[in-house]
Amino acid sequence: MKKLIIALIFVYATNYINAQEIPVVIVPTAKYHQELMDILNRKSGDNIIGKKITLTKSMSDLEWHHSIKDAYHILKVNIKCDPGFGLIVYFDQLELPTGSSIRAFSYNHTTRVFYSNDNKHTRSFALPLINSNELTLEARIPLDNIDQFTANVSEIGCIPLSSKGTHGFGDTEPCFVNVNCPDGEPWSKQKRAVVRYTYTEDGEIGNCTGTLVNNTAQDDRNFFLTAQHCAMGASVDELGQAIFYFNYESPNCDNPANDDGLLDETVVGCTRIAASGDGSDPNGFPDGSDFHLFEINPIPASYNIYYAGWNRNDVGNLSGPGSIIQHPLSDIKKISFVSKFIPSITGSDMEAVTTTTSGGQGGNVEANSSGSAMFDNNKLVVGTISYGSEGCVTDENDFGAGGKFFYHWDQNGTEDNRKLSVWLDPSNTGVMTFEGKNSGNVGIGQLNQYKSEVIVYPNPANNTIYLGYVKSEKINKVKVLINNISGVLVLENEIYLNEKNVTNKIDISNLKPGMYFVIISNLDNQFYKSSKFIKL
Numbered sequence: 001m002k003k004l005i006i007a008l009i010f011v012y013a014t015n016y017i018n019a020q021e022i023p024v025v026i027v028p029t030a031k032y033h034q035e036l037m038d039i040l041n042r043k044s045g046d047n048i049i050g051k052k053i054t055l056t057k058s059m060s061d062l063e064w065h066h067s068i069k070d071a072y073h074i075l076k077v078n079i080k081c082d083p084g085f086g087l088i089v090y091f092d093q094l095e096l097p098t099g100s101s102i103r104a105f106s107y108n109h110t111t112r113v114f115y116s117n118d119n120k121h122t123r124s125f126a127l128p129l130i131n132s133n134e135l136t137l138e139a140r141i142p143l144d145n146i147d148q149f150t151a152n153v154s155e156i157g158c159i160p161l162s163s164k165g166t167h168g169f170g171d172t173e174p175c176f177v178n179v180n181c182p183d184g185e186p187w188s189k190q191k192r193a194v195v196r197y198t199y200t201e202d203g204e205i206g207n208c209t210g211t212l213v214n215n216t217a218q219d220d221r222n223f224f225l226t227a228q229h230c231a232m233g234a235s236v237d238e239l240g241q242a243i244f245y246f247n248y249e250s251p252n253c254d255n256p257a258n259d260d261g262l263l264d265e266t267v268v269g270c271t272r273i274a275a276s277g278d279g280s281d282p283n284g285f286p287d288g289s290d291f292h293l294f295e296i297n298p299i300p301a302s303y304n305i306y307y308a309g310w311n312r313n314d315v316g317n318l319s320g321p322g323s324i325i326q327h328p329l330s331d332i333k334k335i336s337f338v339s340k341f342i343p344s345i346t347g348s349d350m351e352a353v354t355t356t357t358s359g360g361q362g363g364n365v366e367a368n369s370s371g372s373a374m375f376d377n378n379k380l381v382v383g384t385i386s387y388g389s390e391g392c393v394t395d396e397n398d399f400g401a402g403g404k405f406f407y408h409w410d411q412n413g414t415e416d417n418r419k420l421s422v423w424l425d426p427s428n429t430g431v432m433t434f435e436g437k438n439s440g441n442v443g444i445g446q447l448n449q450y451k452s453e454v455i456v457y458p459n460p461a462n463n464t465i466y467l468g469y470v471k472s473e474k475i476n477k478v479k480v481l482i483n484n485i486s487g488v489l490v491l492e493n494e495i496y497l498n499e500k501n502v503t504n505k506i507d508i509s510n511l512k513p514g515m516y517f518v519i520i521s522n523l524d525n526q527f528y529k530s531s532k533f534i535k536l
Contacts, residue, residue, distance in 0.1 A: 022065040022076050022136070027053055027156050029082035029133075036160055047206040047230055047368050049330065050159035052090060054203065064139070073141040078134065081158055086131045088157030088198070088205070090241050094125035097145035106132035112266070115488060118297040119269040124240035128266045129198065131161060157205050168196075168207065168330025168368070169259040175356075175392035176334040176363035179325060181253035183357045184335040187323055189436060190379050191249070191335070192306035194372070195224070196327040198243040199231040206230060207330040210294070211373040213381060214307035214436050215424045222296040223307075223423060226371030227386055227402065228275045228286040240269045244296055246303045249333035259332065264515075265303050270294040273423055276403065276412045288412040289348040289403030290386045292371070293420060301439065302483045302517035308373060309436035310424065311380040314406040315350070317342055323375045324352060324385060324400050328366035336363050336393075336400065338374065341382065348407040350374070350383050351399045362393035365400040374400065380433055381405055456518050460534035463509040465518075480506065481519040490516070511535045 029036075036051055064075035079087060089104055094117045096102060104127040105111040112128045119125065127137075141149045177183055179191045193212040198205060210226030224244075231239065246265040250256055273295050276288030299305055322338035339355040352374045356362030365372070365388040374383040386402035410419045425431065456465050482491035490511060508516075518531050 022078050024078045024080055027081040029085050029158055047208050047370055048204050049207050050157055050205040052155040052157050052203045054155045071143050073146050075139040077137050080134045083133050084162055085133050086129050086159040086161050087135050088129050089127045089137060089153060090155040090157060091125040092152040092154045093123040093150055095150040097141060097148035099142045100140060102139045104130050104135045104137050106130055106135045119240040121271060122237045122240040124237040126241040126243055126268055128243050129159060171329040172331045173392050175361050177361050178250045178253055179333040179335045180250055187335060189306050190308055190375055191325050192304060193308040194325045194333060196245045196248050199234055200238045200241055201231050201234045207368045208370045209327045209372040212305055212307050214309055214434060216429050216434060217426050218437060220439055222299055224294040224296050226292045227384055228290050228292045230370050239272055242270050243268055267297055267299055269297040274417045274419060289407035291384055291403050291408040301519055305439045307437050309380045309434050310405055311376055311382050311433045312406050312409045313432050315341060315382055318376060320377055322377055324372050326369040326372035328369045330368045344401055348403055349401055350404045351401040354393050354398045354400060356393050364389040364391060364393055364398050366390050456531050456533040460536045462536050465506050465508055465533060483517045508535055
């Protein structure tokens with residue numbers, strides 16, 4: 001029997017949860033409550049949202065609760081902390097055999113399921129935040145593969161859910177505009193590149209924002225531009241535990257009642273590619289233009305991501321309209337509007353002067369906005385946020401500011417790990433600006449000429465869905481891919497198109513109940529449209 005190594009300061013509960021006798025690990029949150037509060041309140045603008053609780057002197061072996069069902073070993077353990085805290089499970093090592101899955105869930109919150117650990121340089125891992133003080137950790141392992149399973153846990157992340165900017169949902173002022181409001185519609189491509197992420201560094205847990213960026217090879221490398229002061233000292237193992245939340249946004253202009261289902265599209269783990277410098281100034285900021293370039297682990301096609309374009313010119317005064325697309329206070333995705341860009345007092349930074357919409361709404365930047373891209377009037381990245389005015393826009397002096405993309409490019413040093421140029425222009429084309437693209441090697445111009453649309457009905461569905469597809473003028477045959485919520489391909493069809501709209505019947509009777517994504521691609525797997533549906 002494989003054992004889960006829980007290496008954290010805890011006491012065993014003498015009782016068990018329900019009749020199944022699932023063992024319980026009690027995280028002593030109360031002992032660290034003041035330390036957690038001190039971290040959260042120590043300074044304005046900090047991105048820290050919680051801390052890891054770790055065993056430093058001893059370890060205990062804890063047996064999983066074990067059962068067998070449907071040709072799987074089912075292994076379970078419960079983890080509990082004080083009310084008012086959420087939990088993140090951090091793995092020192094996670095090895096999942098083929099056909100396995102591991103998940104953390106609570107009775108009233110979303111399940112997080114993973115089928116593989118895609119970290120390239122470490123076997124560390126994490127499961128995304130559960131907004132509850134109790135969770136069950138469950139592994140499903142095929143009967144013949146149990147000896148290949150390893151799950152070592154030495155730290156549990158504790159997140160005070162009542163503190164502003166930790167859970168994040170609903171924490172910004174009402175003046176902040178949701179990215180899917182009408183004023184944000186011109187930025188509908190760029191917003192798909194913006195991602196909230198949770199990182200760890202020296203036992204602390206933080207949230208920041210970053211942006212997927214295109215490169216001249218257009219090879220879909222998941223280059224992710226953010227601020228170096230987020231995870232500046234994170235180790236390789238800690239970066240393997242970074243959690244990226246895609247499409248964390250309201251589906252429309254209104255704030256939803258809660259964020260149930262909005263945090264489901266996640267990827268765990270990244271690699272550091274380059275950063276602005278190795279040291280910091282007296283205030284703790286990096287000794288350069290404050291950029292970080294990560295490469296995120298594989299991203300499911302169903303997330304419908306976009307790689308933003310960029311402008312590496314040394315822009316001085318630049319007129320708007322521009323934008324900052326961000327997750328202020330860890331909230332759902334917001335957009336701030338920029339009237340002009342001006343140089344700051346340093347050669348490496350620039351300021352984006354924020355403004356309001358015609359309706360008088362507008363927010364600046366907040367904690368956890370760090371790393372957000374500043375987009376110019378051509379919707380290209382020209383900088384990244386490091387600091388700025390907080391709260392609602394009140395006058396013409398409000399701003400967000402940070403490193404220039406120009407400076408990130410090649411001004412921080414000659415080494416490859418201190419500049420963007422070698423990574424974002426691997427062919428050394430020398431271009432000064434470069435357009436964005438959709439994932440799957442479909443560029444902006446290509447996508448616009450397809451003018452295709454997909455409709456899935458009925459939705460929800462039982463055993464059959466019909467795919468209504470408006471034919472592209474450029475493509476005569478497409479693939480229809482159906483992925484589950486974890487991005488795993490579960491069904492594939494090919495469809496021939498004619499001169500009229502076509503409707504296609506697809507049998508989904510063998511799919512398990514849940515949410516799925518229909519993805520349309522050409523025969524070269526160039527993605528260009530997707531839609532969600534629910535199987536009952």
